[in-house]
Every structure is written in structure tokens, then in C-alpha cells.
Amino acid sequence: MTPNKAPIEPLSDASIEKAAKILAAGGLVAFPTETVYGLGGDATNGEAVARIFAAKGRPSINPLIVHVADLAAARRTAAFNPLADKLAATLWPGPLSLVLPARSDAGISSLTSAGLSTVAVRVPASAAARQLLTACGLPIAAPSANRSGGISPTRAAHVQTSLPGPDDGGPALILDGGPCAVGLESTVVDLSTETPTLLRPGGVASEDIEAVIGRLAIAGNDDLAPKSPGMLSRHYAPATPLRLEARRAEPGEVFLGFGSVEATPGLNLSPKADLIEAAANLFQYLHQLDQRSATAIAVAAIPEHGLGRAINDRLRRGATR
DSSP states (O other): OTTTTTOOEEHHHHHHHHHHHHHHHTTEEEEOSSSSSSEEEEOOOOHHHHOOOOOOTTTTOOEEEEEEEEEEHHHHHHHHOHHHHHHHHOOSSEEEEEEEEBOOSSSSOOTTTTTTTTEEOOOOOOOHHHHHHHHSOOEEOOOSSSSSTTTSSSSHHHHHHHSGGGGGGGSSSSEEOOOOOOOOEEEEEEEEESEEEEEEEEEOOOOHHHHHOOOOOOOOOSSSOOOSSOOOSEEEEEEEEOSSOOOOOOOOOOOEOTTOOOOOEESSOOTOOHHHHHHHHHHHHHHHHTTSOSEEEOOOOOSTTTHHHHHHHHHHHHHOO
């Protein structure tokens, strides 16, 4: 164990049960999902949720996503409508969060939803995450397990490096499930109004959502009262500045390539121009390049379709200064 850092334990039935007990007692646990590692706390326990905000240094205006084990638990948390029923039947479990009216009898802390009358909820595709959610029997608020505004974690080591240890308010335990398969946060769709609206692109392409429920409106940035995570203008940022749509690295820079663009010196998100592979590599490669003491990370152009929209969203927010 690193001094004053949370211990990392491999996923097992025993470590999941240990984590479930910590959550039930109001503590924090970092755990893997298919998207990124989440910093989990009991969404019905205001003190536990406050610990999440404090550990991340997250502004309290920025609501959290509630993770539940199955559709039945989601229905106990939020008021579903026909569009939500269609998306849940088609795309859950998976990297899709739905913003819906919060059920008054769900007991979700107002801090979880930043005082809004809505709640963002999802059923993760990760079997380990659902096992943990089932074991604790609670709705778990779980933003990305890193300091607010920084690069999201797709490895357990990223969590341990980014967050304070348990003695300083951080997670009591980090469950290590290896690299996250999707590597981008969930897509967030607002279904609480008459117009279905994409609040944050993510692990489910907007084209796949529109194939189920029709055209989506697109929300802009919101630094004052965001309805979901990922709407702040600056987020997902490495310490090293990003220079987007670059053709090559300038002297002193490192390059984050895509496709046939040569990534020298640097890394290539997907030499074969596979957006799924690029999404899975994005945060891990940004973590690696951020440690090279470069003047900037030059990033190749990424196609603006499918998961490319979510990749570009993260890069644009990370480039904002």
C-alpha cells in the first residue's frame, strides 16, 4: 500500500463484499465500470455524498449519476416514461445515463442531484459493478474517481495517484478490475422534458440512441446549473496544454495520433482508425503523455461521428483554459 493512499485489491467475491460493507456504512469505494473507474458512495446518505464532492474537489452545482444494479432498481429511483422504457430495453445495461424526474420516495440525497428535481441514473454493463451494486443493495452515486476537472481514470493506479487516501477523506478501498473496456464516460440523455436532449456524448453513440427514440436536441455548456456531469466548459484536462487538430508535433511537444498520422514522438490512439479502440485508449494515453514534461500535447483530428463525437467532446473540454 502506498503511504496515505487507498489500498488496491483485485476483484473477487471477498473484495466486493468488503467494498459493499464500506458503502453500506457510509464510506467511499472506487470501483471499475465499463466506462471509467467511479468513486462510489450511498446516494441516499447525504454525508457520504458530501465526502465524494470533498474527495474530488468537485463543485456542488455539478450533479452525480446514480448507478443501480438493474432496471427495477432504476424504476425505484426515477419516474420512467415511454422513451426511457425504450432506451432501457434496448441499451441497458450499458454506458447510457438517463435524466428523469426523481421519485420523491426514493430517498436520494438532494446533494446527489445538486438540488434539482431530476436524477441521472444508469445500469452499468460491467458485471463486477453490478455485483457490487447488488451486494450493497443501494443506489450508488459514482462520478469518475479522480480530482475534479482532471483526466478520468481507466486504471486502478490512476485512482490511487489522483485521489487522497482514506485518512484525508478519499476512498477506503479501490477495486482493481483492470483497464476499462469503453474508456469514456456514459452518454447522458435528458428525458425529463418534452424534447429528448443529449447532455453529454459518451460510450453510446448518439446515432444508436436516435435509432431508438428519434432525433435528439443537443445541449450546450452550462457552468452555472448543469443538469448532468460533463457539461462544464473545462473538464477532463491534463496538466499539459492540448493543441487540437494538429498534423504533427512542434518542437517540445508530444503527439497523440489517430489513423495513419505518424505519432512521433508520442502515441497513436488507433493506427487502424478504429474509434472504439481510440475511445478505450484516450484517457490512458493522456495520462502517459501528461508525464513527459512536454510544452503541449498535439492531438490529431478525430472524425466527428459515432464515438468520435464523445472523444472530441473530452478533448475540447480538456483544451479549454
